[in-house]
Amino acid sequence: MLVGLQPILVYMCKVDGKFNFSPISVNFLTEVAKVIFALVMLLIQARNQKVGEKPLLSVSNFVQAARNNVLLAIPALLYAINNYLKFTMQLYFNPATVKMLSNLKVLVIAVLLKMIMKRRFSIIQWEALALLLIGISINQLSSSPKGTTSMGVSISMGAYICTFVFVTVPSMASVFNEYALKSQYDTSIYLQNLFLYGYGAIFNFLGILGTVVIKGPESFDILHGHSKATMFLIINNAAQGVLSSFFFKYADTILKKYSSTVATIFTGFASAALFGHTLTINFILGISIVFISMHQFFSPLSKVKEEEDGVLKLETFKKNESRSRDSSFINIAAGANDEVLHRVGSEERQPLLPT
Numbered sequence: 001m002l003v004g005l006q007p008i009l010v011y012m013c014k015v016d017g018k019f020n021f022s023p024i025s026v027n028f029l030t031e032v033a034k035v036i037f038a039l040v041m042l043l044i045q046a047r048n049q050k051v052g053e054k055p056l057l058s059v060s061n062f063v064q065a066a067r068n069n070v071l072l073a074i075p076a077l078l079y080a081i082n083n084y085l086k087f088t089m090q091l092y093f094n095p096a097t098v099k100m101l102s103n104l105k106v107l108v109i110a111v112l113l114k115m116i117m118k119r120r121f122s123i124i125q126w127e128a129l130a131l132l133l134i135g136i137s138i139n140q141l142s143s144s145p146k147g148t149t150s151m152g153v154s155i156s157m158g159a160y161i162c163t164f165v166f167v168t169v170p171s172m173a174s175v176f177n178e179y180a181l182k183s184q185y186d187t188s189i190y191l192q193n194l195f196l197y198g199y200g201a202i203f204n205f206l207g208i209l210g211t212v213v214i215k216g217p218e219s220f221d222i223l224h225g226h227s228k229a230t231m232f233l234i235i236n237n238a239a240q241g242v243l244s245s246f247f248f249k250y251a252d253t254i255l256k257k258y259s260s261t262v263a264t265i266f267t268g269f270a271s272a273a274l275f276g277h278t279l280t281i282n283f284i285l286g287i288s289i290v291f292i293s294m295h296q297f298f299s300p301l302s303k304v305k306e307e308e309d310g311v312l313k314l315e316t317f318k319k320n321e322s323r324s325r326d327s328s329f330i331n332i333a334a335g336a337n338d339e340v341l342h343r344v345g346s347e348e349r350q351p352l353l354p355t
Contacts, residue, residue: 002240003259004266008274009233021225024207026234027083028222031201033238038194045190056188065187069195071180076199078173080207083237085165105167106132106257112175113253124302129254131293136261139286174253181249193245258294 013019046056054061110129113119121129181192212220247256265287271277296302 002236003263005236007267008270012229023084025222028204029234030237031197031204034197034241038190041190065191068184069192072196073199075173075177076196077203078169080203082169105171108167108171109253116175116179122302125297128293128297131289135286135289138282178248178253189249261290
């Protein structure tokens with residue numbers, strides 16, 4: 001619901017087709033809100049610690065955790081760049097064209113997971129990801145007039161430039177975020193979030209200072225042009241960011257992508273109810289393909305099973321028919337009856353959800 005509400009709130013924030021506020025200020029306030037939330041949750045967690053556990057708020061543990069989680073600065077920087085570009089691109093480019101092409105990020109995420117996280121996907125799961133791409137694209141197909149331009153650049157050229165940015169930056173941010181969070185699995189997620197959002201606030205504040213240098217001191221007023229809609233947008237983005245961290249640490253980037261895609265359904269119905277937008281046949285066909293893709297990706301028939309000898313095998317109805325793989329991966333099966341485990345280190349396994 002939070003993901004589905006975001007484009008609606010962004011739409012409501014526009015005044016005469018533009019934003020009266022600085023997008024960087026929204027991103028900065030969002031990071032500050034997430035920092036405050038992480039601090040509150042960290043204090044609650046520290047108060048509920050059992051006797052004998054390492055104190056979360058001791059200076060030595062905090063400094064050590066900060067050193068171990070310095071990699072979180074990379075996704076924080078990428079998120080700061082991407083969050084600003086999301087506002088900018090909505091002003092200058094046809095959203096349907098850009099979104100349709102930017103859906104390639106699901107395949108880029110899968111490739112990055114395979115390269116960085118050593119993830120293994122079965123052939124059926126690759127086909128499911130391709131169906132997800134097709135389903136989203138069908139949903140977002142638009143009959144834009146030919147020759148329409150943005151910023152003096154043809155839609156095709158602008159879409160390709162935007163696609164390159166939207167595909168690489170958020171995909172790398174998501175995968176690096178998952179890798180950084182899971183590489184320090186024993187560290188409290190609220191402490192990791194504090195570092196991640198702290199880095200994000202710093203990068204966005206540097207962006208504000210850069211704006212002041214370019215536009216003058218008057219642009220330093222971070223509350224200028226804000227309305228109730230922008231406040232709701234900040235709260236929504238903050239809550240969405242916090243929940244995303246749980247996806248990345250205890251679940252999977254692909255699962256988050258599916259959840260974001262399903263949010264399109266909520267956005268479609270909410271837009272129809274609030275703004276009178278028409279639900280097209282493309283919308284119905286698109287979400288149908290997305291649900292088929294989701295069922296196929298998480299089906300027991302498509303799962304890659306990790307055997308005790310370290311060989312990955314594809315489960316089928318016939319146990320004697322299997323495909324071998326040469327490394328382990330993080331297997332997420334939402335709604336499955338069997339217990340889902342993911343590898344934290346070379347030997348250690350942890351449950352999907354925190355206990």
